[in-house]
Amino acid sequence: MASADFILGEFNRKIDERFRLSIPTELAEPLCENSTDLILVKERPGCLSLWNSTHWKAKLDAGVNLVKAKINAGRLEGRTADVQMLGRLLSTRHRNVQLAAKQRMLIPEGFREFLGVEAGGEVLIVGAAICVEIWRTDAWLANLEQQMPEFGGLLDTLSS
Amino acid sequence: MASADFILGEFNRKIDERFRLSIPTELAEPLCENSTDLILVKERPGCLSLWNSTHWKAKLDAGVNLVKAKINAGRLEGRTADVQMLGRLLSTRHRNVQLAAKQRMLIPEGFREFLGVEAGGEVLIVGAAICVEIWRTDAWLANLEQQMPEFGGLLDTLSS
């Protein structure tokens, strides 16, 4: 990964009548270092994340290759169901999207329901260091309430 | 930290119809030693704090840079979710602001609700030794009531 800076910042945005969302320049720029190709991922109900596609591929391939190696080595014989589920998730969890002019992207069918925001609704766009997250407002608040107290400890753990 | 003096003093200020707030000269001067760049932080509901950006960076960057270094070294591969959470919290907790002419700053969207003061409302600006705090009046009073009795003991502990 480039020794890039963390992607940080918090913004309010409205979703179009046609489910388009414009990403603020501060976040779009570091995200699209080399291409306007992005990966949209279902994180949890009420939250999607956006990744630079090359970073994402690197991250994903590493994991997938490990699993493949294990399968080939016969080390997942008894775990067929788990492997199936992994495949299923790989299929549905993420998708390529493009940033069009004005940094606009279309939130595809399937991701709309997951995000849970109707056309014309509001979302929060948040920099999450290595990616950008799109939050339904109430999910964001609930999550924040829960995690804010952990902040100090988290920095300690990760940096130690 | 520079062997600067403590930043002290208490002032009433009005927040503009446009959410502008002018920082008293006594507090703004020591805060802006070298630049008009400041960091605005969400401390607790009803209270924001303002930091000299170089001091703040020193305080935070130490930890953050460690995390960055670990990421670049590939040592947090399995901890993506934690890194994301850290970034998310970094994004929402603080933001750069600038002091314009007359030491006026704009309280950004997101911090307004947190402070809980509507346009045209009153706040207290308080020097807190190493930073400046902006308080909603009632939050300030509640806090004061609770902490005042501890003052004597605190001075003893910190100075001994």
Add this chain to the structure above:
DNA sequence: TACTTAGTGGGCTCAAATCCCACGACTCGA
């Protein structure tokens, strides 16, 4: 009193965010 300085209000401008419309591809049913 005249002058200076700090705090506040408000006008102007520019850029960004949002609104809105038009076009073309595609689907579906008659």
Add this chain to the structure above:
DNA sequence: TCGAGTCGTGGGATTTGAGCCCACTAAGTA
């Protein structure tokens, strides 16, 4: 096969808000 409706895409028009600047006022000072 054709027309109507839907959806993705592009781009112009409008609005909103942040930054800049100036004017007014009140308080402190010579």
